[in-house]
Amino acid sequence: MSSATAQADREHPATRGLHLFAVFTAGATFLLIVAGALVTSRDAGLSVPDWPLSYGRLMPEMIGGVFYEHGHRMIAAFVGFLTIILAVWTWRADQRRWVRHLGWAALAAVIVQGLLGGLTVLFLLPTAVSVSHACLAQLFFSITVVLALVTSRSWREQDRRLAAPWPPSRPSLPVLCVTTNFVTFGQLLLGAALRHKGLGIIFHLIGAAAVAAMVFWVLARAAREHSGDAGIFPWALALNGLVMLQLLLGAGAYWIREVTRHAVQPLWPMVVITVGHVALGALILALGVVLTFQVHHRFGRQTSSSFEREGVPVTT
Amino acid sequence: MRFSRSVSGWMMAGLLALSLACGGGDDAGEVADAPEMEEAVVTVDPAKAATITGKVKLDGDPPRMPAINMSAEPDCRGLHEAAPPAEVVVASDGMLQNVFVWVKSGLDGKFAVSDTPAMLDQKGCIYSPHVLAVQTGQLLKISNSDPTTHNVHPLPKTNREWNRSQPAEGADIEYKFPREEIMIAVKCNIHPWMRSYISVVNHPFFAVSGADGSFEIKGLPAGSYTVEAVHERFGSQEMSVTLGDAESKDIEFSYSAS
Ligand SMILES: [Cu+2]
Numbered sequence: 366m367s368s369a370t371a372q373a374d375r376e377h378p379a380t381r382g383l384h385l386f387a388v389f390t391a392g393a394t395f396l397l398i399v400a401g402a403l404v405t406s407r408d409a410g411l412s413v414p415d416w417p418l419s420y421g422r423l424m425p426e427m428i429g430g431v432f433y434e435h436g437h438r439m440i441a442a443f444v445g446f447l448t449i450i451l452a453v454w455t456w457r458a459d460q461r462r463w464v465r466h467l468g469w470a471a472l473a474a475v476i477v478q479g480l481l482g483g484l485t486v487l488f489l490l491p492t493a494v495s496v497s498h499a500c501l502a503q504l505f506f507s508i509t510v511v512l513a514l515v516t517s518r519s520w521r522e523q524d525r526r527l528a529a530p531w532p533p534s535r536p537s538l539p540v541l542c543v544t545t546n547f548v549t550f551g552q553l554l555l556g557a558a559l560r561h562k563g564l565g566i567i568f569h570l571i572g573a574a575a576v577a578a579m580v581f582w583v584l585a586r587a588a589r590e591h592s593g594d595a596g597i598f599p600w601a602l603a604l605n606g607l608v609m610l611q612l613l614l615g616a617g618a619y620w621i622r623e624v625t626r627h628a629v630q631p632l633w634p635m636v637v638i639t640v641g642h643v644a645l646g647a648l649i650l651a652l653g654v655v656l657t658f659q660v661h662h663r664f665g666r667q668t669s670s671s672f673e674r675e676g677v678p679v680t681t
Numbered sequence: 682m683r684f685s686r687s688v689s690g691w692m693m694a695g696l697l698a699l700s701l702a703c704g705g706g707d708d709a710g711e712v713a714d715a716p717e718m719e720e721a722v723v724t725v726d727p728a729k730a731a732t733i734t735g736k737v738k739l740d741g742d743p744p745r746m747p748a749i750n751m752s753a754e755p756d757c758r759g760l761h762e763a764a765p766p767a768e769v770v771v772a773s774d775g776m777l778q779n780v781f782v783w784v785k786s787g788l789d790g791k792f793a794v795s796d797t798p799a800m801l802d803q804k805g806c807i808y809s810p811h812v813l814a815v816q817t818g819q820l821l822k823i824s825n826s827d828p829t830t831h832n833v834h835p836l837p838k839t840n841r842e843w844n845r846s847q848p849a850e851g852a853d854i855e856y857k858f859p860r861e862e863i864m865i866a867v868k869c870n871i872h873p874w875m876r877s878y879i880s881v882v883n884h885p886f887f888a889v890s891g892a893d894g895s896f897e898i899k900g901l902p903a904g905s906y907t908v909e910a911v912h913e914r915f916g917s918q919e920m921s922v923t924l925g926d927a928e929s930k931d932i933e934f935s936y937s938a939s
Contacts, residue, residue, distance in 0.1 A: 411834055411844045412870035420830070420846060428829060429754055429871035489834075489842050627914070629749065629767050629874050 380516050383458050387513035390447045394506045395647065397444045400437040401502060402643035405560060406636040409433035410490055416483040434486075441479060448475040451512065464515055467508060474505040492563040499557035503550070503647050510651040514658055523596070523662055531664045538586050538597075539664060542657040545579040549650050552576045556646060560639075566619070573612060576649075580608050583656070596663060600656045607649050614642045723790035725902045731924035733784075733898040734931050737890045737910060739777040741938035743770050744914075749807075749874045756829035757806035757872060767874065768811040769914050770938075776894025777936060779812040780912045781864060781880050783887035784898065785919065787906035792884040798822045798855075801867075801877065803831050803847070808867065808877035812913075814887045815879065817861055823847070823854040830871060835879065837865040844870075864911055878913055903928070910934040 404410050412430030419425040419435045427435060448471050455468030481498040488494060514520060532538050552572035558564035580601075587594075587601035618638045625632055748764035751757040758764070771778040798820040802809045806827060815821050823833055825847045833854055834844040839862045845854055858865075858881040869875035880887065888896035890910075898908075905923040915936040922930055 408868075408873055409870050412832055414832055414844045414846045426830065428756065430873065431830075431871055434870075489844055627744070627769070629747065629769070631873055 380458060380521070381518070383454050384513065384516035384518070386447075386454060387451060387509065387516050390444070390451050391506065391509040391513045391651075393440070393444050393447055394509045395644070397437070397440045398502055398506055398647045399640060399644050400433070400440050401499075402640040403636065404433045404437045405495075405499075405643075406639045407433045407631050410486060410495075413438075413486065416486045438482075441482065445475050445479060448472050448509075451509075455512065455516075459516065461515075464512070467512055467515075471505065471508045471512065474501060474508060478502060478505055490561070492558070492561045495561040496554065496557040496563060499560070499643075500550070500554050503553050503650050506647050507651045507654045511654060511658060514655055519596075520662065528662075529664050532590060534586065534590065537664075538583070538590065539657070539660045541579070541583050541586060542653070542660050545576070545583055546650070546653050546657055548572075548575050548579045549653050553646050553650060556643075560643075569615075573615060577608055577612065580604050580653070594663070596659045597656070600652065600659060604649065604652050604656060607645060607652060611642065611645045611649060614638060614645060618642050721791070722793045723902070724793075725900055727900075729903065729926040730899065731901045731903055731927060732929040733901065733906075733908060733922060733924070734929065735782070735896055736894045736933050737777045737780040737782070737896070737912075738775055738894060738933060738935040739770075739772045739915075739938050740775065740935060743772040743777075743938050746770060751806060751872075751874070754806065754829070754872060756827070760805040760827065765805070765807060768807070768876075771811070771892075772894075772938075773892065776890075776892075777912065777915075778890055778892050778894065779810075780890040780894075780896070780910050780934065781812055781814055781878070781887065782890065782896045782898065782908065782910045782934070783814070783863070783880065783882055784884065784901070785907045785909040787904050788884055788886065788902075792816075792886075794818045795885060796820075800824065801879070802826055803833075803869070803875070806831075806869075806872050806875060808875060810877070810889065812878045812889045813880070814889060815858065815881055816885055817859060817881050817883050818857050821856050821858070821879070823856070825849060825851055831869045831875070832871055833867065834870055835865050835867045837862055840865065840881065864913065880911075908932065912936060 407430060409430030409432075411434075413419045413425065413434045415421065419431070419438065425431055425435055452468040452472040456465045459465055459468075478498065478501045481494055481501060485491065485494040485498055536544070552569070552575065555564060555569045555572040559566055559569045584601045584605045587598045591597040618635075621632075621635050621638060625635060746766035746769060748766055751761070751764060768779065794816050799813060799815040799822070801813055801821060801823045803824070804826040806829070825831055828849045830846060830848045830851075832844060832846045834842075836842060837858070837860075840858050840860045843856075847854055858879070861881055861883045863880040863882070864878045865881065867877045867879055886898050886901055888898050890896045901924060903924050903926045905921065907919055908922050909917055909919045911917045918934050918936070920932055920934065922932060924930060
């Protein structure tokens with residue numbers, strides 16, 4: 366253990382546990398996204414017509430589609446419970462104001478998300494509500510991942526280093542990364558709109574091209590200027606790999622839909638590939654957001670006061 | 682501290698607003714009584730009533746229907762000796778069943794609504810019949826003969842969508858569709874293979890082809906009509922038919938299986 370690490374642990378004894386808990390919450394949230402995607406792919410959203418109870422009970426008989434819909438509700442309740450703990454724990458254990466706010470934002474998001482889930486059942490899956498539910502899920506997952514990231518030891522260690530000068534190329538890597546996040550989120554929105562029959566596939570195809578172009582741009586920039594940075598280049602590479610895989614899954618989903626057009630849905634290959642596509646979309650957004658945070662953390666437009674606050678001597 | 686308090690305040694406000702908003706959404710599935718019609722009803726003199734009879738043919742080999750996989754649901758699977766085939770295409774000896782046939786245009790005025798309820802049963806986790814037609818405002822009774830829960834979820838476009846659960850041996854669901862709309866898909870989200878089609882027609886001149894592909898539409902006034910046949914897989918066909926008083930005409934629709 367380096368002396369900086371030891372110092373960080375001494376200064377923030379509670380953050381190790383908080384970090385592990387945030388990682389656990391993010392993992393549970395990923396499972397929740399898979400469960401939610403299964404509900405849509407199995408067309409089980411309305412197998413339980415009431416909400417918040419299921420058939421007037423906390424635990425209905427888990428037959429057919431009810432297994433998916435009520436299973437989703439159970440995992441969601443669990444993640445909601447985790448998020449309450451996470452928000453309170455962050456508020457008590459983390460000194461950084463913005464991180465504490467992020468904890469509350471996660472809690473607000475999960476509450477709104479639960480209500481959207483209930484509303485979409487009660488109003489028979491209106492496209493706007495279902496799409497909002499799908500998109501907020503992706504956003505919430507990214508928030509939990511960011512909480513896990515910024516409570517990590519490596520983040521704390523980076524806190525103690527001097528920020529590198531803002532990269533000179535225009536548009537700069539930090540700007541490229543943020544743009545990629547927005548484009549990715551837009552693409553998730555278009556995908557959700559396609560899935561819930563609000564928009565045609567053409568928009569989602571255009572979005573796919575835009576995301577692919579953005580992540581490649583980020584990779585090219587990272588390779589040219591930051592190939593030695595373990596916090597940037599491998600992440601940019603992984604992001605490109607995931608996007609490639611996602612394009613294949615998307616093409617596969619389209620192909621299998623065409624091939625099985627007359628079959629009685631839902632077919633398992635169709636379910637697996639579409640759920641995988643949704644889950645991978647969540648990972649791509651989260652990975653892109655992690656990269657953005659890493660990059661912004663590396664490069665500072667920080668004023669000297671922010672260094673002084675962290676106790677690092679200003680050497681410029 | 683101040684931040685957290687204001688956040689929780691906003692959250693409570695949002696929660697309240699949303700729970701109020703969703704309070705109004707749970708009235709689906711009630712019997713919607715059609716407004717009383719004061720308009721005169723057209724009566725057809727039985728001595729002058731015309732008839733359309735006919736058959737629906739399917740040329741070529743019908744696509745083989747896969748067996749419905751109910752293995753995950755013992756309550757459903759146990760009700761069948763062998764897994765039943767899907768009912769998307771039901772044909773034998775070149776004749777196509779489950780084709781909805783109706784007088785699409787050519788009729789004037791209002792016709793009396795049948796006071797016999799139309800019946801849709803859920804039996805063996807399959808809808809019976811697979812294709813059903815009712816008049817606007819005619820009572821539809823949906824029953825559950827299975828030892829398991831179903832949810833009944835019609836997916837209309839011009840009528841109102843609703844979704845209601847029906848437990849084993851639960852009371853019949855009663856409903857009247859207020860608007861004309863053909864081939865409304867009905868599904869159960871618990872058992873994803875379950876599917877039926879309900880057509881809602883403003884008059885009583887419709888039929889569904891039987892196992893031998895035959896149909897009969899009786900009691901028509903004389904006139905020139907467009908008759909349409911609609912099948913869930915093979916689509917729609919139209920035919921012009923002119924009928925005199927008490928005339929009976931035999932027509933034939935023909936679909937291609939390929
Ligand atoms: Cu069912």
